[in-house]
Amino acid sequence: MNQTSVVNIKFLCKAVGCIGASVKRVGLICFLLLCNGAYVCAEDGSRAWLRIDSVGKAEVTCHRKSATLSIARTELTKFWKGKPVVLQLLSNKVTRSLGSDGYAIFSDEKGVKISSCGVRGILYGTYHLLRLQETGIDCSALSIKEKPAYQYRLLNHWDNLDRTVERGYAGRSLWNWDELPEVCSPRYQAYARLNASVGINGVVLNNVNASPQILSSEYLAKIKALADVFRSYGIQVFLSVNFSSPAALGGLSTSDPLDEEVRRWWKDKVQEIYRFIPDFGGFLVKANSEGLPGPQDFGRTHADGANMLADALEPFGGIVMWRAFVYNPGDEDRAKQAYQEFMPFDGAFRKNVVIQVKNGPVDFQPREPFSPLFGAMRQTAVMPEFQITQEYLGFSNHLAYLASLWKECLDADTYRDGKGSTVMRMTATPLFPEAITAIAGVANIGTDANWCGHPFAQANWYAFGRLAWNPHLTSGEIAEEWIRLTFDMPQEAEQSVKEIMLESREAVVSYMMPLGLHHLFAWGHHYGPEPWCAILGARPDWMPSYYHKADTFGIGFDRSRTGSNAVMQYHEPLCTLYNSMDSCPEELLLWFHHVPWQHKMRSGRTLWEELCYKYDEGVQHVKAFQRKWDEVLPHVDAERFRDVQKRLKIQVRDAVWWKDACLLYFQQYARLPIPYELERPQHNLEDMMDFKLNITNFECPPYGFSR
Ligand code: BDP
Numbered sequence: 001m002n003q004t005s006v007v008n009i010k011f012l013c014k015a016v017g018c019i020g021a022s023v024k025r026v027g028l029i030c031f032l033l034l035c036n037g038a039y040v041c042a043e044d045g046s047r048a049w050l051r052i053d054s055v056g057k058a059e060v061t062c063h064r065k066s067a068t069l070s071i072a073r074t075e076l077t078k079f080w081k082g083k084p085v086v087l088q089l090l091s092n093k094v095t096r097s098l099g100s101d102g103y104a105i106f107s108d109e110k111g112v113k114i115s116s117c118g119v120r121g122i123l124y125g126t127y128h129l130l131r132l133q134e135t136g137i138d139c140s141a142l143s144i145k146e147k148p149a150y151q152y153r154l155l156n157h158w159d160n161l162d163r164t165v166e167r168g169y170a171g172r173s174l175w176n177w178d179e180l181p182e183v184c185s186p187r188y189q190a191y192a193r194l195n196a197s198v199g200i201n202g203v204v205l206n207n208v209n210a211s212p213q214i215l216s217s218e219y220l221a222k223i224k225a226l227a228d229v230f231r232s233y234g235i236q237v238f239l240s241v242n243f244s245s246p247a248a249l250g251g252l253s254t255s256d257p258l259d260e261e262v263r264r265w266w267k268d269k270v271q272e273i274y275r276f277i278p279d280f281g282g283f284l285v286k287a288n289s290e291g292l293p294g295p296q297d298f299g300r301t302h303a304d305g306a307n308m309l310a311d312a313l314e315p316f317g318g319i320v321m322w323r324a325f326v327y328n329p330g331d332e333d334r335a336k337q338a339y340q341e342f343m344p345f346d347g348a349f350r351k352n353v354v355i356q357v358k359n360g361p362v363d364f365q366p367r368e369p370f371s372p373l374f375g376a377m378r379q380t381a382v383m384p385e386f387q388i389t390q391e392y393l394g395f396s397n398h399l400a401y402l403a404s405l406w407k408e409c410l411d412a413d414t415y416r417d418g419k420g421s422t423v424m425r426m427t428a429t430p431l432f433p434e435a436i437t438a439i440a441g442v443a444n445i446g447t448d449a450n451w452c453g454h455p456f457a458q459a460n461w462y463a464f465g466r467l468a469w470n471p472h473l474t475s476g477e478i479a480e481e482w483i484r485l486t487f488d489m490p491q492e493a494e495q496s497v498k499e500i501m502l503e504s505r506e507a508v509v510s511y512m513m514p515l516g517l518h519h520l521f522a523w524g525h526h527y528g529p530e531p532w533c534a535i536l537g538a539r540p541d542w543m544p545s546y547y548h549k550a551d552t553f554g555i556g557f558d559r560s561r562t563g564s565n566a567v568m569q570y571h572e573p574l575c576t577l578y579n580s581m582d583s584c585p586e587e588l589l590l591w592f593h594h595v596p597w598q599h600k601m602r603s604g605r606t607l608w609e610e611l612c613y614k615y616d617e618g619v620q621h622v623k624a625f626q627r628k629w630d631e632v633l634p635h636v637d638a639e640r641f642r643d644v645q646k647r648l649k650i651q652v653r654d655a656v657w658w659k660d661a662c663l664l665y666f667q668q669y670a671r672l673p674i675p676y677e678l679e680r681p682q683h684n685l686e687d688m689m690d691f692k693l694n695i696t697n698f699e700c701p702p703y704g705f706s707r
Contacts, residue, residue: 042637042638042639043637043639043640044449044450044639045449045450045451045455045458045639045640045643046190046449046450046451048194048450048451048458048461048462048486049194049197049458049462049482049485049486050193050194050197050485051134051485051486052079052130052133052134054078054079055078055079055080055081056077056078057077058076058077058078058079058080058081058082058084058085059084059085059111060073060076060077060080060084060085060086060087061084061085061086061087062086062087062089062122064087064089066119066232067231067232068119068120068122068123068232068233068234069087069089069119069122069123070232071123071193071196071232071233072087072114072119072122072123072125072126073087075126075127075130076126076129076130079130079133080129080130080133081133082107082112082133082139082140083107083109083110083111083112084110084111084112085111085112085113085114085129086111086112086113086114087114087115087122087126088113088114088115088116088122089115089116089117089118089119089122090115090117091117092117094115094145095115095116095117095121096117097147098116098117098121098145098146098147099117099118099121099147099148100116100117100118100119100120100121101116101118101120101121101124101147101148101151101199101201101234102116102121102124102145102146102147102148103115103116103121103122103124103125103128103144103145103146104116104125104144104145104146105125105128105129105142105143105144105146106142106143106144107139107140107141107142108140108141109140112129112139112142114126114129119234120201120234123196123233123234124146124196124199124234125146127196127197127198127199128144128146129142130197131197131481131485134484134485135480135481135484135485136484146469146470148199148468148469148470149424149428149437149468149469149470149471149472150383150427150428150437150438150439150468150469151436151437151438152201152202152281152319152383152436152437152438152439152440153199153200153201153202153438153439153465153468153469154200154201154202154203154204154238154438154439154440154441154468155195155200155202155203155204155388155440155441155442155443155445155464156203156204156208156240156284156385156440156441156442156443157173157174157175157203157204157205157206157207157443157445158206158207158208158209158389158442158443159173159174159175159205159206159207160173160206160207160211161177161206161211161213161214161219163175163176163177165207165446166207166209167387167389167391167442167526168389168444168446169389169390169395169396169397169444169446169453170396170444170445170446170447170448170450170451170452170453170457171446171447171448171453172446172447173446173447174187174188174191174445174446174447175205175222175226177219177222180222180225180226181221181222181224181225184225184226184229187447188226188229188230189229189233191445191451192229192230192232192233192235193233194451194461195233195235195465196233196234196235197465198461198462198464198465198466198469199465199466199468199469200235200464200465200468201234201235201236202235202236202237202238202281203230203235203236203237203238203443204238204239204240204284204321204440205223205226205237205238205239205240206239206240207240208240208284208285208286208323209240209286209290209292210239210240210241210242210286211242212242212244212245212248212249213249214239214240214241214242215239215241215245215249215269215273216249217272220272220273220276220277221276223237223239223276223277224276224277227276227277227279227280231279236279236280236281237277237280237281238280238281238282238283238284238321239273239283239284240283240284240285240286241283241284241285241309242292242293243255243285243287243292243293243294243295243297243305244293244297245265245269246261246262246265246266250265250269252265254298255293255297255298256295256298256300257295257298257300257304257305257307257308258298258300258304258308262308263308263311263312266308266309266312267311267312269312270312270313270316270318274316274318280316280318281318281319282313282318282319282320282321282352283309283313283318283319283320283321284321284323284356284440285305285306285309285320285321285322285323286323286325287302287305287322287323287326288302288326289323289325289326289327301345301348302322302326302341302342302345303345303348303349305322306320306322306349306350306353307348307349307350307353310349310350310351310352310353311350313352314350314352318352319352319353319354319436319438320350320352320353320354321353321354321355321356321383321438321440322349322353322354322355322356323355323356323357323385324338324341324342324355324356324357324358324371324373324382325338325356325358325363325385326338326341326342327541329539329540329541332564333557333559333564333566334361334362334541334546335361335362335557335559335564335566336361336564336565336566336569338357338361338371338373339361339371339372339373339376339569342355342373342377342380343373343376343377345380346376346377346378346379346380347378347379347380348380349380351432351434351435351436352436353380353381353436354380354381354382354383354435354436354438355373355377355380355381355382355383356382356383356384356385356438356440357371357373357374357382357383357384357385358371358384358385358386358387359371359384359385359386359405359406359409360409361373361566361569362518362519362547363392363519364386364387364391364392364442365392365513365518365519366392366393366405366505366508366509366512366513366518367405367408367509367513367516367518367587367588368518368591369412369570369578369588369591369592370409370412370414370423372414372566372569372570374412374414374423374426374427375414375415375416375421375423375426375571376414376416376569377431378431379431379432380431381430381431381435381436381437381438382426382427383427383436383437383438383439383440384409384410384423384427384439384440385439385440385441385442386402386405386406386409386439386440386441386442386464387441387442388402388441388442388443388444388460388461388464389442389443389444390402390444390457390460391526392521392526393505393508393512394508394527394651394654395453395527396444396452396453396454396457396647397454397647397650397651397654398454398508398647398650398651398654399454399456399500399501399504399625399644399647399648399651400460400504400505400507400508401456401459401460401463401475401479401501401502401504401505402460402463402464402505403459403460403463403466403467403475403478403479404475404502404504404505404506405505406463406464406467407467407471407474407475409423410422410423410424410467410471411423411424413574414426414570414571414574415570415571415572415573415574416571421571424471424472427439428471439467439468441461441464441468443461444457444460444461445461450643454643454644454647455486455640455643455644456501456504456644458482458486459478459479459482459486459501462478462481462482462485463475463478463479463482466478466481475501475502476498476502479498479501479502480494480498483497483498483501487635487636487640488635489632489635489636490635493631493632493635496628496631496632497628497629497632499628500625500628500629503621503625504621504625506621507617507618507621507622507625507655508618509587509618510614510615510617510618510621511615511618511619511621511622511654511655511658511659512529512618512658512662513662514587514611514614514615514618515586515587515588515589515590515607515610515611515614516556516586516587516588516589516590516591516592517547517548517555517556517590517591517662518547518591519544519546519547519548520544520547520548520662521544522693523535523538523542525693525695527693527695528654528657528658528661528693529657529658529661529662529688530544530661531544531545531548531550531661531662531665531666532544532545532665532689533545548590548666549594550665550666550669551669552669552671553594553596553597554594554595554596554597554599554607555590555594555595555597555607555611555666555669555670556589556590556591556592556593556594556595557590557591557592557593557594558592558593558594559578559591559592559593560578560579560580560581560592560593561579563593563594566592567579567592578592579592581593581595581599586601586602586610595607597669597670597672606672608670608672609672609675611663611666612663612674612675612678613675613678615658615659615662615663616659616678616679618655618658618659619652619655619656619659619679622648622651622652622655623652625648625651626645626648626649626652629641629644629645629648630645656682656683657683657688659681660681660682660683660685660688661683661685661688663681664681664683664684664685664688665685668685
């Protein structure tokens, strides 16, 4: 948008401000701006961060032929505005050192050269060049060499075959199984293109709570159709499998991984898959977790189970991602169980197995310490799993930019090999020559026109891809790129939006679960607060009281040496640091300690006061986001502006709800007043305790919060 139109818009906004309150402000602005010829086309968000208008005249040369190269060529021909480009698929010292996904870009006064030893590398280089152009970088003298940090950069879809999406908040599953394989929606290609543009090179199509049916020949034909679309965008297809498939689908009497017939069944099934999809990626497995079947049902180990599948996949180059999200109700602290379960098998897994570990030891909470399984194993590849979909961060209603959360994990020092042994280094550096390096994010994508529900949730899809490629990027750098690509704003407005994004995750932590509190969510759907939740007969480790342990003495889970001793799973100096209430970082205090209400915090306040301040801070932050967003009104198209504005209202409502619910509930134990300088509660505890949200799987809660 040029400067004149910005000035015009500002003038018009003022003019609109004088018109009667009954006039719908944004709509009118839109109308006036259109009359004025300014650029305010409504945007439904479907183009996400690839919003370049075709210029269609670039000169692009490429002497080799492949479907992927022809995509690269078309993208550049249509959208590149600069000097002629040559795409060079070649193997020399430089390109070989960058690998087949890596690339080099050089430009001078004659033109641009993108070279790689793989077609995927050329495609990624193409999107890099276009990204530079669209973010306003001078492309006249480039000398870039890029290589991804992780070999496998994967989205995990938790999509069911009936097109519901577990923990999905953006409509239904993209995969229209009824129409496939005959009909391939154009959205499959658009989705693949968005993924490729940020370097994502694999997708697990179905829910980890997998239906055996996904492996039926009928479904394999449908999956083949998807794989055929994704392939030219450099995307491999993977499947989540149900461990009891041999019995449930194959009709065998057992699914015991040491049974010969079972092993044969998997081998045959894998062969069949590769007949349909020659570049199939492999399996993701959730086993012996939350009621799902697994090798332990037959007295076998996780290694037995994973290795059986690995042996079947190995001849074809496929891999197994075996999830470490395993815990059982019992006396042991849930946060310790994944480590206990997997450490004894370090070195027992085949080389084509990687253990997929959630960022925290419990479950995708707004803040957790990093899982101690990172930097623990020495002979087994381990990969991080992040949750892009906002199961625990306000669904698609709350603005929460998650690069900050993921960076906190990736940058955390495990101290495995001394200082600097960050999670990023421990997982991106192969432990042995053939070791797999991989990273996964649970997708937030569905049939909504803008893919992700909240317009800002797209930033999380984008950021996941960018971090998987280069975990050294900062959250701020990624946010800046995304804003530039997604909106057309003057710098000042970009800065405001960036501030909102960078503060947003901490705001959510503050109004939901500050100081290391976790899992205070409402039963089942996990939207909204329910610290009081007590369901008769339910698993105790699914109840908030298991985690907050509030009583008249204090609050928090004692995981110190004298408590559950979870601190022991961390290398020194972390173990000692976390073990003491005095040295434990305050943002994790109640994760590791049961702390007296009167405990003095570093601010000089008591724990109770600090808790009140934190909750209040969270609410104030979101109110500030609302103000900041309203200020950028002249620079955002009406459709997306209003959408975000509407969701911010919900977020403010929810933040107050969280604050009131948690403070009024915990106050019963603390028996202390909420500091008088803070805003008073707006709800009654009894009303909130009576209130039950009725949420179907993929719908967002209704706007009105009342009984
Ligand atoms: C939990 C989700 C559940 C998933 C599970 C998992 O509530 O829906 O199936 O994680 O990761 O957070 O397997």
